Amino acid sequence: MTDKWTTADIPDQRGRVAVVTGANTGLGYETAKALAERGASVVLAVRNVEKGERAAAQLTGDVTVQALDLTSLDSVRTAAAALRSRLDRIDLLINNAGVMYTPQQTTRDGFEMQFGTNHLGHFALTGLLLDRMLPVPGSRVVTVSSTGHRIRAAIHFDDLQWERAYSRVGAYGQSKLANLMFTYELQRRLAPHGTTVAVAAHPGVSSTELARSTPAALRLPLTWLAPLITQTPAMGALPTLRAATDPAGFGGQYYGPGGRHEIKGHPRLVTSSPESYEVAVQQRLWAVSEELTGVTFPVGRPTRTAAPSASAVTG
Template sequence: MPKNRWTESQIPDQRGRVAVVTGANTGIGLTTARALAAHHASVVLAVRDGQKGQAAAAQILSAVPDADVSVQALDLSSLASIREASAALSSAHPTIDLLINNAGVMYTPLSRTADGFELQFGTNHLGHFALTGLLLRSLLAAPASRVVTVSSVGHRIRAAIHFDDLQFTQSYDRVAAYGQAKLANLLFTYELQRRLAAIGAPTTALAAHPGVAATELGRNSQAWVKAAMSVFSPLLQTPQMGALPTLRAATDPTATGGQYYGPGGLAEARGNPVVVASSPQSHDAALQARLWSVSEELTGVDFAALGSVSGPGREPSQP
């Protein structure tokens, strides 16, 4: 099979591996979780709404009767919830093999998280930044673990990191705010990979994007965007196809840290997953480092585990 035709059937056996998938109650997250469960991973659905999480787990069990699937309450718009969920996950799973930072919001009206962050930046970037940092010891304890963060073609659209007004308190533009959040996902991935590689960690960081997929993510879009998506819906990626870049980044044995996967078709809108290029801005090392520092300050999560590697054959240093 040609490399650009990678499909779910090529996922290696995930038996014995623990996968945490955020936003796994619907769309691409649910599809990702189902595919991993079908390949024998122990899958945790980390979702905001517990009832919807249980319904998603039942849906997975209906398709995969022997699935090992559980639900963890997680509200990425609340640092308190992230800390509580991370503590529960770390206790239940001393080793985590896959962290799929999938959940997100798009084009929302101006809203604030529980901690006062602009909702898209706070949920899509800061929430996953904090979650990754708090789960890092469990990730470092697993051989060949991966962190896969879902970005978007939106990281190229009116995208910049507005350090002078990260929370859009002066004026708000929902498209620019989404672009900032999705650019931040990539800056975080590349900086995390650099730091992991610098200490010889067994963990790698990768990113993916689904192309233009028919999911609930666009429910907050402007009316004209919804109308256009309705007209062109037959051309959009299905959730099954949209999940493939994430699944390839998470499971392909040939994937390496720092890679970015997306659809291989025209304009990366649809198609089977391949390694794609992100914007030059996303590779700005100074921008990556500055965002990392600001993110640590805003979340209070300092990635102290990067000072040690607790994988097989290694002893963690004391904090």
């Protein structure tokens, strides 16, 4: 594997269809841009359609926009139905959109905002679109996590919605841990089908709008440190792009920046926290997510397929 992987290493994407959530700005925009430039037909799945149309106008190639509000399961279902009606196949579903460090608030369905948006919204969308991917050899579900998944690393089943004692940092960490657990359990379920794989990525520390809800006490120090610890959205998108397109990739892998502490740098295979590989917790989270969203996947839980592990994904 190359140590300096860039968008120049993305194979020809002509004939492939990619759906990218949160693609009107930041990492999602750069991901969509690179895929479109390599020939993919790209759908920008965004909450603000007007901003999405402006983003699409700046991109070259076959780029369209689909309204999608991950804070509303009704919107997720409507978007999935619209995508299913217009797309016969989906090669890449890139679950990129997210919120971070939001004040205590809930989605329209009453879920804690970060857990509901980052995990449950994408869980539901993936389940509703997966049958457009299963017949497509080489199709991939790429879910964007964060090094923040290590923060208070646990799925708080006794208070999933953080109603008793809210921590915006802890809730963010839970949502990003859920992204990884979802990826690993999804891969276990996809493995017997042999066509679609699930992969995860994280952008390190990138200069995007995601941190707009960062508490004021942290915002000023981060502003001073930003030139030293952040990278551009284009660089931050590279782990996602590699996870989506590297021919050498396989299911259950996790990509992140190759620099010190995975803060910045060219993408490489990395490992997630020990907690993220706990199979029983992954399966419990899956069952709870199906119950909360009302979405059942067209792939069942296998009985003898090995789970992804730290040793399996380091390469």
